[in-house]
Amino acid sequence: MFRFRLDGSSGVPPYLQLVHQVRQSLLLGYLKEGDRLPTVKDVAGDLAINPNTVVKAYRQLEHEGLAGGRPGQGTFITATSSPDLPEAQQALRASLEEWLRAAEQAGLSDEEVTALIAVARDDLKKERV
Amino acid sequence: MIKDDAGGSPPALRTDRLGRRYGRVWGLRDCTLEVPTGAIAALVGPNGAGKTTLLEMIIGLLQPTEGQVSVLGETSHSPMTARLARVGYVAQDHPLYRDFSVADMFHLGRAMNPRWDQGLAQARMETLGIPLKRRVKGLSGGQRAQVSLTMALAKRAPLLVLDEPVSSLDPVARLEFMREVMAAAAADSGLTVLISSHVVSELERLCDWLIILTGGQVQLAGPTDNLLAAHRLLTVPRATSDAELPGLIIHRTDSDRHSSALVRTDPVRLAATDRPGWQADSVSFEQLVMAYLQRPSNATAQNSATQDDTARATARPGPTTKAVSR
Numbered sequence: 001m002f003r004f005r006l007d008g009s010s011g012v013p014p015y016l017q018l019v020h021q022v023r024q025s026l027l028l029g030y031l032k033e034g035d036r037l038p039t040v041k042d043v044a045g046d047l048a049i050n051p052n053t054v055v056k057a058y059r060q061l062e063h064e065g066l067a068g069g070r071p072g073q074g075t076f077i078t079a080t081s082s083p084d085l086p087e088a089q090q091a092l093r094a095s096l097e098e099w100l101r102a103a104e105q106a107g108l109s110d111e112e113v114t115a116l117i118a119v120a121r122d123d124l125k126k127e128r129v
Numbered sequence: 130m131i132k133d134d135a136g137g138s139p140p141a142l143r144t145d146r147l148g149r150r151y152g153r154v155w156g157l158r159d160c161t162l163e164v165p166t167g168a169i170a171a172l173v174g175p176n177g178a179g180k181t182t183l184l185e186m187i188i189g190l191l192q193p194t195e196g197q198v199s200v201l202g203e204t205s206h207s208p209m210t211a212r213l214a215r216v217g218y219v220a221q222d223h224p225l226y227r228d229f230s231v232a233d234m235f236h237l238g239r240a241m242n243p244r245w246d247q248g249l250a251q252a253r254m255e256t257l258g259i260p261l262k263r264r265v266k267g268l269s270g271g272q273r274a275q276v277s278l279t280m281a282l283a284k285r286a287p288l289l290v291l292d293e294p295v296s297s298l299d300p301v302a303r304l305e306f307m308r309e310v311m312a313a314a315a316a317d318s319g320l321t322v323l324i325s326s327h328v329v330s331e332l333e334r335l336c337d338w339l340i341i342l343t344g345g346q347v348q349l350a351g352p353t354d355n356l357l358a359a360h361r362l363l364t365v366p367r368a369t370s371d372a373e374l375p376g377l378i379i380h381r382t383d384s385d386r387h388s389s390a391l392v393r394t395d396p397v398r399l400a401a402t403d404r405p406g407w408q409a410d411s412v413s414f415e416q417l418v419m420a421y422l423q424r425p426s427n428a429t430a431q432n433s434a435t436q437d438d439t440a441r442a443t444a445r446p447g448p449t450t451k452a453v454s455r
Contacts, residue, residue, distance in 0.1 A: 014334045045312030049334045
């Protein structure tokens with residue numbers, strides 16, 4: 001059975017942490033179509049987390065088409081996991097690697113790289129507004 | 130699930146201008162609150178804020194000086210027995226008789242509570258590995274807390290009140306205690322829980338309803354999600370005056386060139402802040418609580434005590450989505 005974890009100090013809202021873990025496990029192949037997710041009660045008791053938060057996470061997963069509830073049986077994974085990244089993602093990854101190499105040669109630290117990405121993303125968002 | 134007022138059923142807990150005076154000093158004043166059925170509510174405030182005064186009036190240990198408290202329709206004027214049957218209570222120091230065995234404590238519970246669930250009490254001890262024959266004085270702090278919680282749950286009361294239940298416990302015992310509370314809430318969607326706590330960082334994962342009390346007055350109360358959405362952390366140039374900030378200022382810190390202000394605001398006023406050099410970020414649970422706790426008590430204007438009734442229904446899933454997998 002799949003088990004969730006929770007990082008109290010991450011700053012990411014608890015329900016989103018649960019959603020992220022399912023998405024990530026699908027990408028990594030640890031969750032597959034037809035797998036049953038633990039019941040709300042089990043997750044609440046396991047993580048010491050509000051049952052509503054689990055319900056909210058499961059609803060979000062349903063909304064994203066990754067999971068579905070079967071009355072009386074529980075919540076099941078409905079998406080097929082794709083171990084291979086789609087082509088678009090592979091191309092993006094290649095150009096990102098190239099960019100990261102350039103950043104390294106320019107002497108940027110990991111922190112500076114992260115900050116630069118955040119600034120650039122922020123600027124893009126502002127352009128769109 | 131949330132029962133709306135419009136539907137006619139009373140909230141699990143309601144206080145109306147509740148107050149308690151100790152001599153010439155008010156321990157709590159003008160406290161008007163509602164907690165819907167099925168919510169898990171956190172009561173936060175500094176020492177001396179009136180938390181225990183409020184809790185003791187809710188469970189019926191203390192008579193109000195003014196105002197009224199009602200628990201699922203039973204008010205402070207109802208017979209004591211009717212009121213006590215509606216509330217399960219775990220006190221801060223988990224008071225149990227030291228020379229009693231766990232079985233003796235349960236025997237007492239059965240004698241005193243008409244709806245006592247002995248099967249539930251025994252099953253919980255078995256799951257937790259606490260022998261029924263063990264005397265209270267031979268239990269660890271965490272085990273005592275679990276026995277206290279079990280006594281409160283086996284009462285089968287619709288409202289569970291926990292006063293600083295984990296403050297004396299180590300981190301592992303704290304987690305184990307809260308796991309049991311959350312599992313109990315998940316197993317019974319009609320159970321309403323009110324927890325007072327100092328451990329702000331641990332409350333976010335537990336509660337869907339937040340009540341902040343300082344200086345004997347309610348500062349903020351409502352569904353956690355709505356309250357978070359109604360606040361922003363603004364970064365603005367230092368010269369910005371308070372009046373220019375779009376909303377009620379809860380906490381402001383000034384640096385040499387810039388200021389940060391946590392404000393209560395709304396989308397319309399927020400849209401007006403899209404100015405160069407201004408930034409608006411969403412607030413975390415801890416930021417929100419800390420801002421209110423640091424606010425001077427004398428800033429407690431009547432209009433800032435906010436009961437957020439508007440979107441209560443969002444705090445607890447409605448009946449249609451409830452089928453997920455309880």
